[in-house]
Amino acid sequence: MLITRQNMNDWNEFDLFNSFDKLGLEINKLFGLPFNGFRANPALEDEGLSTNLYTEGNDLIFRSSIPGVAPEQISVNVKDNVLTIDAERKSEKSDEAQSKYFRRERSQSRYHGTITLPEGAQVDKVTAEYKDGVLTVRVPRAEKPQPKQICVSCE
Amino acid sequence: MSNKNLEKNVNVTSSVAQNCDCSPAPKTDRVFRIPRADIYQNGDNVELELDMPGVSKENVQISLEGNVLTLTGRVGEIPSDWSLIHCESLQRDYQRAFELGSDVDLENIKATMNAGVLRVTLPKMATAKPRKIEVTA
16 A cells, blocks of 8 residues: 555645655565665664675575674574574664764664575574674585485385 | 754765666776765764775775765675675665865864774864853953
């Protein structure tokens, strides 16, 4: 439901920016992806991670942008073949500084992302590294399992 | 520095990539991402904070031309044997320019880079700071 207002007499009240936020949410729902175009709504604090996925040989490599976080505030978990990344950006500023913002675009303070790992992922060999605000998670994968031949015996 | 001066800060040189094309930008035609920025007052200084994930300290370039402060961050290279499967974040360099007010002490601008966040400290000129004047008899 992108268009919620049908009555043209309501144009005076039409809130353009609110509509953009709604559009962003709708696009989020459609694709299940973080939509970074409009981040004006401070209520959207907990957004998806912006992640690129690479492969190197058999390994899967996830690179997520998590700027300004201490490494100990990032948690990477694998449970039942589901990889979960959580991080929180703690504000170091005092209350006084908080009240004197001239411009505030970096609204995001919590990061969360989950993904189901494919078959063959070696969950006990997952490694994670945080450098320059980017978390790199490497998931090794086993060689493709060969189909097991079963002899059919008959008497 | 008055708030009004800071409100004027504008993007002078940057253009943003519109589509999610994750291939490296050609060297001749540089397209930048605009990093998100916070601007806030901290005591007598004004702090600028920009998110530039993927940029190391060595790859930050800060230049001042007149009163225009330009911040550029080059993202680290992805190893050539990695192949991209899914892309949500552009592998593009960052650039953003700010027009500074006349109250900023241009000689004493400092910057630090930590965990992909660039923080630029803009001190006020001594003349712009509030002064207490003693009353003599």
